[in-house]
Amino acid sequence: MTNLSVNVNKVALIRNSRKGEVPCIENFSRICIQNGAKGITVHPRPDLRHIRPYDLELLSKVTNELDVEFNIEGNPFEGSSGDYPGFMNLVENFIPTQCTLVPDASDQLTSDHGWNVLTEKKRLTPIIQQLSSLKIRTVLFIDHDIDQLEAAKEIGVDRVEIYTGPFAKAFKDNDLKVINDYQEAIDFTKSINLELNAGHDLSLLNLEKFLSLGDIEEVSIGHALVSEALISGLSDTIKNYIKLTNKKL
Numbered sequence: 001m002t003n004l005s006v007n008v009n010k011v012a013l014i015r016n017s018r019k020g021e022v023p024c025i026e027n028f029s030r031i032c033i034q035n036g037a038k039g040i041t042v043h044p045r046p047d048l049r050h051i052r053p054y055d056l057e058l059l060s061k062v063t064n065e066l067d068v069e070f071n072i073e074g075n076p077f078e079g080s081s082g083d084y085p086g087f088m089n090l091v092e093n094f095i096p097t098q099c100t101l102v103p104d105a106s107d108q109l110t111s112d113h114g115w116n117v118l119t120e121k122k123r124l125t126p127i128i129q130q131l132s133s134l135k136i137r138t139v140l141f142i143d144h145d146i147d148q149l150e151a152a153k154e155i156g157v158d159r160v161e162i163y164t165g166p167f168a169k170a171f172k173d174n175d176l177k178v179i180n181d182y183q184e185a186i187d188f189t190k191s192i193n194l195e196l197n198a199g200h201d202l203s204l205l206n207l208e209k210f211l212s213l214g215d216i217e218e219v220s221i222g223h224a225l226v227s228e229a230l231i232s233g234l235s236d237t238i239k240n241y242i243k244l245t246n247k248k249l
Contacts, residue, residue, distance in 0.1 A: 002211055002245040005039030005071050006032045006238070007199075007222025008059070012042075012050035025055055028234065029062055035235050036242035039069035039097070041220045046084040046106050053085060060094045071220065073100035073141070076127045081106075088127070092134065099131050100139040100161055100197070100220075110223075111200060114142030114163045117151035125155050132156070139197055144185040153194045159217065160189065161197040164210065168201035171209055179213075186214035204228055204237075207244050219245065 011028050015021060029040050040063050044051040056072065063070040072091055080086040091099050101124070103115045117124065117140065124140070131138045139159040142148045144166070152160045162185065170178035189196045195217050202210060203224035210216075221241065229237040 002216045003038035003069070003218040004036070004238075004241050004245050005041045005069065005218055005220045006037045006225060007041040007043065007220050008032075009043050009050040010222050010226040012052070012055060016048075016050060016052075026058055026062055029059060030066070031234050032238050033063075033066045033068050035238035037068065037238055039063070039071055039218065039220075041071040041073060041100075041222065043073045043102070043104075043111075044084070044087070044090060045074065045104070046078055046081045048082075048084060053083070053090060056090055056094045060096070063097075069097040070094075071098040071100060072096040073102050073139075073220075075104045076101050077123070078106065088130075091131070091136070095134060096136060098137040098139060098159075100141055101127065102141040111141065111163065112165060114145075114148065115140055115152075117142060117148050117155065121151060121155050128156055141199075144182050146185060146188050149185060149189055149194065150192065153192050157194075159195040159197050161199055161220070162186070162189075163200050164198050164202055165200045167210060168203070168206055171206040179209075182210075183213045186216075190215060204240055204244070207241070208247070211244065211247070 008025055011023055011025055015023055040059055042051045060070055074087045076087050078087040102111050104111055128138050137158045139161050140152050140157045141161045143163050166178055167182050197218040198216050199220035202219055202221050
């Protein structure tokens with residue numbers, strides 16, 4: 001079984017397009033959890049275009065109350081800027097279940113590549129040790145590259161989150177070579193006893209195929225899920241994802 005963590009950034013983006021708190025991130029998150037989601041993911045960025053610091057306090061309380069995981073993702077080297085207190089300050093203030101480290105630039109629209117662990121290990125290792133001391137599960141967002149997966153294992157992360165943007169494109173184009181490359185990467189993570197999460201551009205159309213490639217602990221899905229919910233309704237959309245993540249493949 002694979003856990004579904006719902007990324008609520010897109011809901012916050014819609015809310016922030018006007019004054020007020022509509023749509024309500026708390027209500028959205030509660031509906032997701034009540035219908036089977038096992039976690040809530042946020043990716044606060046320095047420009048505050050979607051998730052804002054006060055959202056983390058609210059969602060930390062909601063996930064704790066409903067006994068599901070809270071995942072904060074972002075670049076650990078983003079310092080304070082204006083009303084943004086800095087990524088690691090947010091993590092230390094709200095102590096999520098899981099922290100996913102992502103190499104996003106400040107002005108990046110969305111995550112589109114993983115860490116080069118081979119060149120960044122000296123910078124990443126103290127961050128991983130700091131998160132470990134706080135008893136936070138630490139995840140590195142990386143590409144489907146065996147050398148990077150091996151390097152991630154060596155610096156002591158608890159899991160990796162494999163970037164699935166290229167998989168989604170390969171699925172759409174029926175590019176069997178890229179899909180096979182993902183299969184090999186997933187097999188390799190299992191062989192070195194490294195737990196695996198996945199995220200980016202996964203949807204109801206391609207998720208079943210991706211999960212058939214191997215053991216995945218968690219998928220984090222936001223953009224596609226919110227878009228699908230606009231058509232089918234949030235509760236039904238979450239239930240459709242849960243059918244796929246609970247399916248024995």
